Amino acid sequence: MTAPKTQPLIHSLILAADLGEVTRAREFLKDVAMETGFSEARVFDIQVACSEAISNAIEHAPEKGQVEVTTSLRPDRLEVEVEGPGRFQVPRRAQERSNRGLGLPLMACLADHLALYSGPRGGTLVSLTFYVPTAERDGDEGALPPSIMELIESNELVSSITENAPVGIYVLGPDLRFRWTNRVWKGFLDLSYRAVDLTGLFYGDVVPGAEDAGLVDILRCISEEGSWHTMEEFEFRGFERGVTYWRWDALPLKLERDEPPYDVLAVVSEVTEQVLQRRRVEALAGEIERERNRLRTILETSPAAVMIVDADGKVSYVNRRAQELYGFVTLGLDLNAHAAALKIMRLDGTPFPVEDMPATRSLRLGSSVRNVEMTIEPGDGRRFPVLMSSAPLFDAQGVVDGAIVIFDDLSGQKEAEEALQATNEELLRFNRAAVDRELRMVELKQEINALCAAAGQPRRYPLEFTTDQTRET
């Protein structure tokens, strides 16, 4: 199992600018590579490739310059960096004639990955990567049988399909080591595996996290039981690029053996974009639905009556309060029929032209209309005044798509006004009566006081009204 997060084991060696130092560097590289588990032949290749980089760096270093060799050992690969103070020399024809210029092709052929970096102040860094084999790759034991390879390679149609179809195809042996993969499949992998010959490598090592995701078990099951396996949207988290989704078909490939364990053929396509896109759409639809429900709740519980008219002037929605006021619901009526059914009039009793109604004006002009008074007669004996406002509704392109009409029964308000008026009048009348009675009482008392005075008796009622006192003086 590869562990890309593991810290690499690093060794480094400083060399003087002397070609005699290359032997020492080769011994150092041999020790590191042997420790890593490379075969003796591969250790030889590593020594040759790195020596080329080191010799080149030493040759182009100034007399007292230094060359640094750093090896980083990772679970799946050995990385060797050779850093020198000189510029890397591209072989020229003249040099080739004197038998130089072989270093670069040797490095390129022997390393699995080669990179040259020029430092800003003229130094050069050569990076060589050697992947650790996880299986013996000598010979063609791991690859597909020659007959199949021949079919794929010699038949243009077959090779065109396997190389160009937008699906990854691979064949695993019963030990779940790769026997063959197409180009597209390698393109799905993490960068570090794209340039590697996968033949002979264990599936679980090449696809990090495959073991945890249960893929290894599924593949083993297919090989051992000869069953098919299909997954429509398999969520996978093992690749460095994060969560991916896959359409996955795997089946036993009965090439050389007609009894288990079989080879396994898998056809895989990535559907991450489609899945994410669909989820975005679903999320949006959910949001719209929630928004719509919220709006419906607001409309249904609104104390005001609400009606929605579509772009053709047809009533498409009335809320609960509007149903109460209208006493009936007929959706789909156009505004003419609607106005006729409700006998909409002006307050003075003259007919209210449909073209002047708030909804019609909002639809026609795309503007709001506020506080228009009218009366309606729903036909159940009621007749009441309403105060109506309307506003246009726009679609996503800003075109008027309908109108919303809000109205309310004014009769409650009118009745309250009338009651208040009556109460006021009653109060006034009562007040007037009370004052009259009081005045009459004062007059009677004055008369009695006058009679008392005439009879030589003291005043019977102490009247303190100004009028009385004025009269007395």
Added chain:
Amino acid sequence: VIIAGSLGPIPLLRVTGELDHLGGSELSDVAGEVLGADGRLLLLDLSLCTYIDSGGLGALFGLLGEMGPEGILGLIGVSRDVCRVLDIVGLPRMASLRLFADADEACAALAASAPSAPVSDRQ
């Protein structure tokens, strides 16, 4: 380390150890001496050569160039590892280069091409 000798009439150099830039330039020097101006035949015993890189390869290309299209450079006992490196640069495909498993095979193959005058051993 390079030891000069001969196999019958054919000059033979035994290469021990590494044919890198240092070993390669030593080979060029010694071979130049052995061949002289018009040498056309040379055998290199590489059975004890443990390593080769562009230094050694450069020396081999140099010898082939010096001997010209008529010359023959025979390599004896090349190891698998060294042979792989020779393959990468295309040496075995050159008409002037021959690969022999051992001295006997080289002797039999080159008897006809050998110069009549024997070359004395020199160390």
